[in-house]
Amino acid sequence: MSVPGTTAGRRSLPPARRGGADGGRRTVPNLLALVFAVTAGFPLYWMVNTAFKPARDALAPEPKFLPAAPTLENFRDALEVGDFWGSVGRSATVAGATVGIGLVVGLLAAVAVSRFAFRGRRAVIVAVLAVQMVPLVAMIIPVFLLLNEIGQVDRITGLVLTYLTFVLPFTVWTLRGFIVNIPKELEEAAMVDGCTRTGAFLRVVLPLLAPGLVATSIYAxxxxxxxxxxxxxxxxxxxxxxxxxxxxxVTSRGTDYAPMMAGSTLMALPVVVFFLIVQRKVAAGLTSGAVKG
Amino acid sequence: MKRGLMAAVCVAAMTAGIAGCGADGGGEEAAAREITVWLTVDAQKNWPELVKQADQAFAARHKGVKVKHEYFEWTAKNQKLDAVLATDKVPDVVEMGNSETLGYLAKGAFAEIDPSRFENSEQWLDALRESVTWNGKLYGVPYYAGARTATWRTDIAEEVGVDEPPADWKELTAALDKIQKKKGDKFSAWYQPTRDWYTGMAFVKDAGGDIAELEGGKWTATLSTPESVKGLKNWKAVIDAYMHGDKNKDDADRYIVYGQGRSAMIYANSWEGATAADPKFDKTGGKLAENLESFALPGTKGGLMPNFIGGSDLVIPAKSDAKEMAADWIKGFTDTKAQRGLIEKGNLPNAKSLLAPLADDPETAAAARANENTWFVPMAPGWLQVEKKQVLQNMLNDIAVGKKSVEAAAKDADAQINAVINGG
Amino acid sequence: MSAADTSIARAPAGRPSPAPGPDPGKAPPGKPHGGGRGRGPRRDPAWAPWLLLAPTLLVLALVLGYPLVRLLVISFRQYGQAELWQGLPGDWQGLANYTHILTDGAFWSVVLRTLLFTLAAVTLTMTVGMAVALLLQRVSTWVKVLVNIVLVASWSMPVVVAITVFKWMFDSDYGVLNWLFSRIPGVDLEGHNWFTDSTQGLAVIVLLVVWGAVPFVAITLHAGLTQVPKELEEAARLDGAGPVKVFRHVTVPVLKPVIVMLTTLSVIWDMGVFPQVFLMRDGHPEPEYQVLTTYSYDQAFVVNDYDAGAAIAVVTVLLLLGVMAVYMRQMLKIGEVE
Known part of the structure; x- marks a missing residue:
């Protein structure tokens, strides 16, 4: 329980569930979980369903729950509007940079607040949490003016900088939870073996932090x-x-639902795929840090 | 007062091409290699070829100058404009709704223009011209207009033995009564979203009332005058008798609801009927496409119902550093050829001279006639706030669902309007 | 931000005395805690943590702190479009903006609505999230995969799209939900407008917010649950504790740090909800739908009183700090125990 990442997988098969009554005991939870999946999944299903329907069926008063004649037309339509690939490319760049920089910078700060004792430490921790409380809507004009002054309007770097402000606090808070859970003995042992402090950190602590890093990166x-x-x-x-x-x-002459759903399906896809790939690590990651208290 | 003066001086200095206010306009025309044009998504979706045409005309005159286009949703545009106007990198051309311009004009945000540069400027529609006029000077170019027309389904009218569009209010209500009776109360003889304040206020104007009046340099709301209240009651009678759809919706999806086939008539932007008849929205199996008929809505006391002329203007921000070129681009985008293109897309042109021939064409006659009797919002510095605060929409909704009496709702709305209408 | 500023200012003062006594085993590299107490002189220079913190603090101070100060200043001035566009500072008004807001009855009903909204959203999010996490422990593998996909996909759905879909589902004329509910015998929701009654409308918006927030909470809690030592639960069960007791006395205590963290974040996020309310009401929430963020937005961008908008934002932060004061102490304890 104290070493993150090692326990999660193993314990996910609870010993108490062994035995003959197994099948019966799972029926009720299975049903409940399915009800949840159907309910929570409905908006998703509706998005995907609409994306594959002919546009004229989108607003049918008698809703069609399966596209009678599945079509890719909406996807074609969506891709023709504006610059889809360009905007996705920029989104990917922004997201990638935000995640990358957020992790490195946030990790440094997390190490500082969890491995060092210094005056003002508590203040920093509180401040980092408190800045998350500022409603971003209220900051539109000041942030815009600032970015303009430093020449970052209409620049990817400007956007990344802005996103970092809401990704960093979360990263620092979460990673701090992970780092305090990693016994210092491990680092010390490595240093006894001749590692520098940085070396010990990179070789010993960082691998153990992997789940935490994955979790924060997904969030970012x-x-x-x-x-x-x-x-x-x-x-x-x-x-x-x-x-x-x-x-x-969305125009003043109405919303094009079907192509919009096709567009958003396309947009959601990469995130879901990425997510599914790293999902196991996330599950282990998000808490192995925090659970230890 | 001082601020207004400063703005005025600022604008004067800029239009004379002397120097920038806040922005450094040093050697403006020579240096600018690019102009930025902000339009709403309508242009991008519905008439991109006209934009291209304007670009080509512009390119011929200004070799090597790039035209950069940005398209915005209506809701997002002004928020970004407000922020950008605080910087020195402002767009050179901006599309503004004709009811959005006032607050900006009052604060000197736009540059004065010389109307003689633009085609048909003598003939510009009053509703659009007024919306870019401040202290007798012009600060923008009318782009296009949109009238409201009544559209109904002849198949349903014929079911009750009506085969002509109504000539006056009595004929209209007689026909609607019959339709309503025949179709039952799940059906709306006239689908009229209550929050559509353009229609609600048309009734007010029709009864001789008004939203607000200017007296001694100060605006006062007049919705609770006997005339205005009479108009609101006429409107309420229509809602009670013929509107059996959702009384809490706004008019944003009127064409979708109309396309569902549970209503006979709408009074809407001229494009809405046509859009509802699009197979994407027509859920009646093509009945809309075959049977739609438009006519100018009669007024309750004879003549026509006063028509709200909505529309767009093109303005040049005072801080633009390429005003000359911006004006040239606008020139190409609003010339007679471009206006013809806009007419084809179901809009009204920006000039009376171009509007007149439309009255002869049965397709466009109703919209063109609507221009005979028009109304516009009060030209008060705080009007935009009245609109954005949804004062009229909320009042109409309260009246329609019976939350407040007409008198009480009008009185409350007056108080809310008075609080902001002179602001700025 | 002010807290960070003062701590930066205090840093040099801390340098001369590394204070070996009062913070045992924190700073020394590789010291086993407890045992490492006081062993040898500290090699960490006092500036080392600040160096590590520098990039984060720099970004936050620049992009958030500086605008925040500006916001604060604006909230004491008369600041509208004219000031903004002409680069004028605006006239100093002292506390006028604040007294204006705080004496406005409408503001307090917005505050109350926001608090109730947050309470409802956070409670629901945490309850549903916990329920799903508990369920995930007890279901077959294929169900677990399915539920996980649903969770993950909803999390990754852009808010703008989620709002569009919800709005559409709940539409009175062509929404699928009214149609579905009307299939149930005895229920007729045809043409029912969910937003007529603001309580119902806000419930729909809470639902949307909760729907979007549950995945993060459920996934995190589930991960936490997998780490609750089974031996403890087993032992409790052998002692005759029912499932509820086991949950209360074994599971919850172990999970407490996670729960505290999730609740804190949820409160912050749900109180800052903006697009869900704003776009669900077509960009112009009616008075009975206003929450603090939309109210502040309206003041700034609709009425163009940037000063009032700023003041409301400042009050919001103060309110949040008040609400969070209790949790803040809990949060600080994480990592302080050793």
């Missing part, structure tokens, strides 16, 4: 990939990101 990815308000504000049309691109389907 989802944030940066899905953010709308600041992306709209900071970037010009030529440099818009994918969420802003989705706004193209």
């Amino acid at each position: 990815l989802v944030q940066a990939w899905n953010e709308y308000l600041y992306a709209m504000l900071i970037m010009s049309q030529d440099n818009q990101t994918a969420t802003v691109w989705l706004g193209n389907f």
